[in-house]
Amino acid sequence: MACAFCAIAAAGSEAQIVFEDELTLGFLDNRPLFEGHTLLIPRAHHEAIWDLPDELVGPSFANVRALSVAVRDAMGASGAFVALNNIVSQSVPHLHAHVVPRRPKDGLRGFFWPRTKYSSDERAAEVADLIRAESERRPK
Amino acid sequence: MACAFCAIAAAGSEAQIVFEDELTLGFLDNRPLFEGHTLLIPRAHHEAIWDLPDELVGPSFANVRALSVAVRDAMGASGAFVALNNIVSQSVPHLHAHVVPRRPKDGLRGFFWPRTKYSSDERAAEVADLIRAESERRPK
Numbered sequence: 376m377a378c379a380f381c382a383i384a385a386a387g388s389e390a391q392i393v394f395e396d397e398l399t400l401g402f403l404d405n406r407p408l409f410e411g412h413t414l415l416i417p418r419a420h421h422e423a424i425w426d427l428p429d430e431l432v433g434p435s436f437a438n439v440r441a442l443s444v445a446v447r448d449a450m451g452a453s454g455a456f457v458a459l460n461n462i463v464s465q466s467v468p469h470l471h472a473h474v475v476p477r478r479p480k481d482g483l484r485g486f487f488w489p490r491t492k493y494s495s496d497e498r499a500a501e502v503a504d505l506i507r508a509e510s511e512r513r514p515k
Numbered sequence: 516m517a518c519a520f521c522a523i524a525a526a527g528s529e530a531q532i533v534f535e536d537e538l539t540l541g542f543l544d545n546r547p548l549f550e551g552h553t554l555l556i557p558r559a560h561h562e563a564i565w566d567l568p569d570e571l572v573g574p575s576f577a578n579v580r581a582l583s584v585a586v587r588d589a590m591g592a593s594g595a596f597v598a599l600n601n602i603v604s605q606s607v608p609h610l611h612a613h614v615v616p617r618r619p620k621d622g623l624r625g626f627f628w629p630r631t632k633y634s635s636d637e638r639a640a641e642v643a644d645l646i647r648a649e650s651e652r653r654p655k
Contacts, residue, residue, distance in 0.1 A: 392647070443563075447648075449648065463619055
């Protein structure tokens with residue numbers, strides 16, 4: 376199969392499965408940030424979060440929530456990082472949520488990237504207007 | 516109020532609101548990774564993803580999905596990064612999903628952290644067993 380995660384979903388490819396139900400599948404990332412780093416995917420091929428149909432949103436993220444607890448407790452961690460790369464930095468074009476166990480002083484930072492500031496309050500208001508307008512002009 | 520995000524939800528604190536409905540609120544992160552970096556919170560105070568009640572999971576993540584599109588398009592970006600820090604690296608103890616516009620070669624990497632490998636297939640299988648057991652022993 377062309378899609379590596381469709382191949383896992385079809386059991387045509389090896390993976391360390393940690394969770395499965397009718398709609399989703401959880402398995403170990405084979406290049407983990409830490410041991411226990413898990414991916415949850417919809418079985419059906421959807422590329423990015425905006426492609427996920429309405430009926431999969433609730434079940435998929437309820438399973439992300441459940442996996443966050445399972446990964447945290449199984450690995451004796453105190454926190455969990457949940458992340459989805461959509462299009463940019465997305466290594467496999469099949470939607471996947473990363474669930475990563477976190478511990479204080481584990482060497483990662485929640486944001487690892489330089490955070491900036493808006494040049495002015497006016498600029499922040501302009502940006503907010505742009506997003507609000509996009510948000511309002513389309514149905515959810 | 517003690518919680519900075521409860522204060523925003525109660526409109527007792529200034530924020531650049533970009534989206535709101537009965538259950539959730541979206542506003543600009545005031546220390547953005549990039550302009551347009553938005554946070555979506557449940558109006559009610561829940562600390563981490565595992566504290567989010569069943570009835571809020573679907574609506575909250577449907578709104579994260581909608582905001583991902585709005586942020587992407589408003590900022591002329593091609594992708595979106597969605598992330599939740601739970602407990603570790605969580606700066607405000609009120610659940611918030613980051614929605615960050617992404618562009619190719621924007622200087623960030625989806626993972627910014629050194630990725631490792633399992634020491635052996637056996638170790639990966641052991642870790643998967645631990646998570647599977649945690650996942651199975653509790654109700655979703």
